[in-house]
Amino acid sequence: MKWLLGALFLAGAWLVVAGLPVAGPQPDRAPRFGGGLAVLPMTFTHESHFGQPCATCHHEFADHRTGQTCMACHVTDPKAAPFLEAQFHGLCQSCHVAEHAAGRPAGPTRRCIACHLDDHGF
Amino acid sequence: MVTGFRGAVLAGVIAAVFATSFLAEPFRGGGWFWDLGNALGLLAFAGLLFQMIPVPRKRSVRRHEVLGYWVLGTAILHAFWFLAGDGTVRFYLLPGGPAHMWLGLAGLIALAVLSVLARMPDRLRVHRHYRQFRKAHRILGFVTVGMAALHVVLSGFYLPAWWQAGVLAGVLVACVSGRRYWARLAHAPAASVSGYLIIGAMACVLFLLIRDGTP
Numbered sequence: 108m109k110w111l112l113g114a115l116f117l118a119g120a121w122l123v124v125a126g127l128p129v130a131g132p133q134p135d136r137a138p139r140f141g142g143g144l145a146v147l148p149m150t151f152t153h154e155s156h157f158g159q160p161c162a163t164c165h166h167e168f169a170d171h172r173t174g175q176t177c178m179a180c181h182v183t184d185p186k187a188a189p190f191l192e193a194q195f196h197g198l199c200q201s202c203h204v205a206e207h208a209a210g211r212p213a214g215p216t217r218r219c220i221a222c223h224l225d226d227h228g229f
Numbered sequence: 230m231v232t233g234f235r236g237a238v239l240a241g242v243i244a245a246v247f248a249t250s251f252l253a254e255p256f257r258g259g260g261w262f263w264d265l266g267n268a269l270g271l272l273a274f275a276g277l278l279f280q281m282i283p284v285p286r287k288r289s290v291r292r293h294e295v296l297g298y299w300v301l302g303t304a305i306l307h308a309f310w311f312l313a314g315d316g317t318v319r320f321y322l323l324p325g326g327p328a329h330m331w332l333g334l335a336g337l338i339a340l341a342v343l344s345v346l347a348r349m350p351d352r353l354r355v356h357r358h359y360r361q362f363r364k365a366h367r368i369l370g371f372v373t374v375g376m377a378a379l380h381v382v383l384s385g386f387y388l389p390a391w392w393q394a395g396v397l398a399g400v401l402v403a404c405v406s407g408r409r410y411w412a413r414l415a416h417a418p419a420a421s422v423s424g425y426l427i428i429g430a431m432a433c434v435l436f437l438l439i440r441d442g443t444p
Contacts, residue, residue, distance in 0.1 A: 108298075109345045115305060116341075123319045124311045133316045136323075147317065208256040217259025217386070221319030 134223045142182030146191065147226035149178070155214065164198060239279050240428045245400045246275040247432045251389035251439065258440030262314060268433040269385065270307040270333075274377050275432075276300035276425060277340070278404040281360035281370055282418050289419035290326075298299070299422050301344050304337050329383035337375035341368045356440045374405060392416065 215221030
């Protein structure tokens with residue numbers, strides 16, 4: 108049994124370090140969105156979010172600061188960058204989870220890879 | 230099959246752990262993939278709590294041992310479910326990952342060590358005296374349960390209210406302590422693997438139906 112557990116541990120460690128050995132797009136953590144912070148890619152379309160009030164996400168409208176994409180500011184602003192994951196999970200995921208709990212079409216809720224793939228258009 | 234009252238204790242522990250997650254926001258779900266993976270984790274945690282009930286295991290020690298392997302198998306399945314099923318989860322186990330994931334990994338490794346060191350003949354190689362083994366096994370069990378409980382509580386998704394952590398802690402304390410109370414039972418709690426699998430499968434299906442199958 109100890110050999111089996113050892114083999115499983117090594118397999119798990121390999122999965123963590125090298126990622127899944129499958130074809131198809133897999134996420135990587137790298138500097139993106141114009142910043143130096145190594146972050147995961149993200150998929151997002153405005154089309155799938157029609158019906159949501161713009162200011163729910165676009166706080167810069169209320170702050171009268173426009174011109175940059177969300178991510179460009181959130182990965183370069185030294186005050187915001189450390190909270191990137193918490194802020195975006197709090198904003199995006201909590202809304203999707205609430206919609207799912209209410210029985211409405213919710214899109215991705217918890218499956219990480221459902222959001223963390225590059226759509227090259229965010 | 231579930232063996233009378235003995236199986237009922239296991240059913241009660243599994244029910245208590247799963248029910249704790251439904252005390253607040255019962256329809257909060259993350260999709261069938263996520264919820265099934267985490268139902269397996271909750272089942273492993275409940276099995277671990279059952280294994281920690283402090284009773285003499287003179288005649289049921291073999292059942293305790295075999296059930297322990299299945300609890301370990303469930304915990305491993307929980308871990309690989311996410312690692313192999315979602316290419317992004319691995320980033321949570323790399324440097325910078327959240328504490329609850331490291332605690333889950335540490336708890337799983339501790340559970341594996343707990344199982345390996347309790348297995349003959351390795352047990353005799355490490356512990357020459359039974360008392361020494363029993364003490365070490367119990368202490369490592371406490372460490373494993375503690376890390377697993379923190380993993381569940383700090384991940385937070387199924388226990389969104391702070392007081393749910395208190396309820397889960399209450400279930401944990403009831404299972405790992407109260408030797409005098411447990412000794413009053415006519416039969417020491419023991420359960421078969423088939424009982425664990427049947428009750429566990431029912432709990433997982435209910436968990437999925439409630440979180441993902443309700444309109």
